[in-house]
Amino acid sequence: MTELTLVEAVNRALRHAMEEDERVIILGEDVGADGGVFRATVGLLERFGPDRVRDTPLAETAIAGMSIGLAAQGFHPVAEVQFDGFMFPTLDQMINHAARLRTRTRGRLSCPMVLRAPYGGGIHAPEHHSDSVETYFAHAPGLRVVIPSSPERAYRLLLSAIRDPDPVVFLEPKRLYRAAKEEVADDGAGMPLDRCFALRQGTDATLIAWGAMTAEVLAAAQALEDEGISAEVVDVATLKPLDADTILRSVEKTGRAVIVHEAPLTGGLGGEIAARIAESALLSLLAPIRRVTGYDCVMPLPRLESSYLPSAADVVEAVREVMAFK
Amino acid sequence: MLTAASFTIPFTRYLSAQGEPVAEMPAFARDVRDLLPLYKAMVRTRIFDEKAIALQRTGRLGTFASSLGEEAVGVGVASAMRAEDVLLPSFREQSAQLWRGVSLGELLLYWGGDERGSNFKGPREDFPICIPVATHFPHAVGVALAMRLRGEKRAAVAIAGDGATSKGDFYEAINVAGIWRLPVVFVIANNQWAISVPRRAQTACETLAQKAVAAGIPGEQADGNDVIAVRDAAERALARARRGEGATLIEAVTYRLSDHTTADDARRYRSDAEVSPHWKEEPIARLRSFLAARGVWSKDDEHDLRESCRAEIERAVSEYFATAPPAPSDMFDFLFAELPAPLAQQRHALNRQGHAP
Numbered sequence A: 001m002t003e004l005t006l007v008e009a010v011n012r013a014l015r016h017a018m019e020e021d022e023r024v025i026i027l028g029e030d031v032g033a034d035g036g037v038f039r040a041t042v043g044l045l046e047r048f049g050p051d052r053v054r055d056t057p058l059a060e061t062a063i064a065g066m067s068i069g070l071a072a073q074g075f076h077p078v079a080e081v082q083f084d085g086f087m088f089p090t091l092d093q094m095i096n097h098a099a100r101l102r103t104r105t106r107g108r109l110s111c112p113m114v115l116r117a118p119y120g121g122g123i124h125a126p127e128h129h130s131d132s133v134e135t136y137f138a139h140a141p142g143l144r145v146v147i148p149s150s151p152e153r154a155y156r157l158l159l160s161a162i163r164d165p166d167p168v169v170f171l172e173p174k175r176l177y178r179a180a181k182e183e184v185a186d187d188g189a190g191m192p193l194d195r196c197f198a199l200r201q202g203t204d205a206t207l208i209a210w211g212a213m214t215a216e217v218l219a220a221a222q223a224l225e226d227e228g229i230s231a232e233v234v235d236v237a238t239l240k241p242l243d244a245d246t247i248l249r250s251v252e253k254t255g256r257a258v259i260v261h262e263a264p265l266t267g268g269l270g271g272e273i274a275a276r277i278a279e280s281a282l283l284s285l286l287a288p289i290r291r292v293t294g295y296d297c298v299m300p301l302p303r304l305e306s307s308y309l310p311s312a313a314d315v316v317e318a319v320r321e322v323m324a325f326k
Numbered sequence B: 001m002l003t004a005a006s007f008t009i010p011f012t013r014y015l016s017a018q019g020e021p022v023a024e025m026p027a028f029a030r031d032v033r034d035l036l037p038l039y040k041a042m043v044r045t046r047i048f049d050e051k052a053i054a055l056q057r058t059g060r061l062g063t064f065a066s067s068l069g070e071e072a073v074g075v076g077v078a079s080a081m082r083a084e085d086v087l088l089p090s091f092r093e094q095s096a097q098l099w100r101g102v103s104l105g106e107l108l109l110y111w112g113g114d115e116r117g118s119n120f121k122g123p124r125e126d127f128p129i130c131i132p133v134a135t136h137f138p139h140a141v142g143v144a145l146a147m148r149l150r151g152e153k154r155a156a157v158a159i160a161g162d163g164a165t166s167k168g169d170f171y172e173a174i175n176v177a178g179i180w181r182l183p184v185v186f187v188i189a190n191n192q193w194a195i196s197v198p199r200r201a202q203t204a205c206e207t208l209a210q211k212a213v214a215a216g217i218p219g220e221q222a223d224g225n226d227v228i229a230v231r232d233a234a235e236r237a238l239a240r241a242r243r244g245e246g247a248t249l250i251e252a253v254t255y256r257l258s259d260h261t262t263a264d265d266a267r268r269y270r271s272d273a274e275v276s277p278h279w280k281e282e283p284i285a286r287l288r289s290f291l292a293a294r295g296v297w298s299k300d301d302e303h304d305l306r307e308s309c310r311a312e313i314e315r316a317v318s319e320y321f322a323t324a325p326p327a328p329s330d331m332f333d334f335l336f337a338e339l340p341a342p343l344a345q346q347r348h349a350l351n352r353q354g355h356a357p
């Protein structure tokens, strides 16, 4: 076993998938000789050659659109968009085509592709390099949206995403790319694409998060333990389809729910999760559901970035509030 | 000043508007009888379009886009293709789809609002009709790349309208195809209108074909009302693609004689005086004059052809009417290869509510 960072785990999964299935090909901007701007594809060009690791011209619509054509022909393209803020041109292709090709043709054609991108804030990046875009994709029927938050889950979920017969949007929290190392066995085992992960057991409150926010939430849970509050942490790594059952079971146990995401509040997936809890676990609740999210503001430039992003302290504060509710 | 680059745009035409030959015929047209299938396919399409409009007017079909006057584009292109090639049509290419073996019944089902109409029994790899303008051009590039990666001698053919050439998808697609020399043919059916917007308001370019120059691929015009010219241009482009010489852009210059769709009233934005001269150039009368003058087509032939097309279409319409709608839960059944559990709950809820089909 080797200790890997999250981005190294992505690289390992890509390599493993390409070794096991020659239909897997990679395309995107600077994915070849440069190995991707975050080095997610490093070494793959050398190993698999330019037919399977393909530098594209600077054209996001074409990157997504070509992937659809390749996928309809039986390839399993893994397309990289360089940053979250440049995914918007792919929405048209992903929503109008990738997500519905199987439905539209009653299964005659399908779209086994993965659209990968680093996403989210926290690394002091320039404008348009820190957005949380999961909601846009998660709203589209026919797409899976997956966000790993540890090297192990990055490796296993990406393998499953590549093997999946349908389109998956795979968003990698860039703030966690090199934040921690973890032992990951390169054994090719995947993880299910429609399960949440309980990262920590607890009895007083359920903290629900994904992406880089899982780190804040875990830190908050640790701090709360010192105050005698036992927090359960759920990583919603598979945002769509949403494994509401795991979340509901936890909230039924703890009676309190705090949902944390860095995407803006309004229309964010926290609202969807809150609604599911209200619909199905209302009578278990001991306090109102709380959301700790980004503001409904334009993602600020680095000087105000930390004021925008939810922090462990914000989560601790919210949990204290729900614990104090009478 | 020096010249950094220059270009010319060739134009192909074999038949004048009156159906007189104006150039030496290409190989496939040397025996005039070999043109009869092209003629019959155009007539079949036109009669189908007439029927579809009648069905829409009487509430038995959804919004429909007629190809009146543009039949030569689809027939010319499709007849140059091989069965193993892949067609990526937009919404006015029924002539190409029918040639490739999409059935009349499938077209009726689709335009009647039933996805099963895109589950073609014939050309299994052809794409379904693309409604968001030009968005299928990048798909054609991906299909062509797949063919290249497998070392196949096949090609992808995407067709769209003049309006499509204004979209980024169009430019991105032809640009990538140029860089990678992919086996793809991009066909623009320039029918002079994008709903109410005339061709001159779409671009300042003199031709749409010259947009190929910026992508580093050959671009040419063909008389889109001359099926021989369209087929010839498409054959040459497909041969280049199969030889590994890359992509081509063909602008087939034609005219939309119909409303944009059954939901449109073209009199709001163009006069009869603008439209009527184009009736003198339309592709079916043109080829018929040529065939009749050569003694291979008679009034009786015409009568018989129309009768048999009508009968065939009536049979397809009866079958379409007799096709029960899918079960409501069908909307879940092709969303994913395997329905995820959360969606199975929604599917179950729909069934419980029991909307009768």
Ligand SMILES: Cc1ncc(C[n+]2csc(CCOP(=O)(O)OP(=O)(O)O)c2C)c(N)n1
Pocket: B092, B131, B132, B133, B134, B160, B161, B162, B163, B164, B165, B191, B193, B194, B195, B256, B260
């Ligand atoms: C992206 C997009 N924008 C707008 C429309 C609505 N629309 C449908 S057809 C059309 C005009 C298309 O013109 P053209 O590309 O010349 O094709 P034609 O209809 O003439 O065959 C428009 C604006 C659409 N379908 N897709």
Ligand SMILES: [Mg+2]
Pocket: B161, B162, B163, B189, B190, B191, B192, B193, B194, B195
């Ligand atoms: Mg047009």
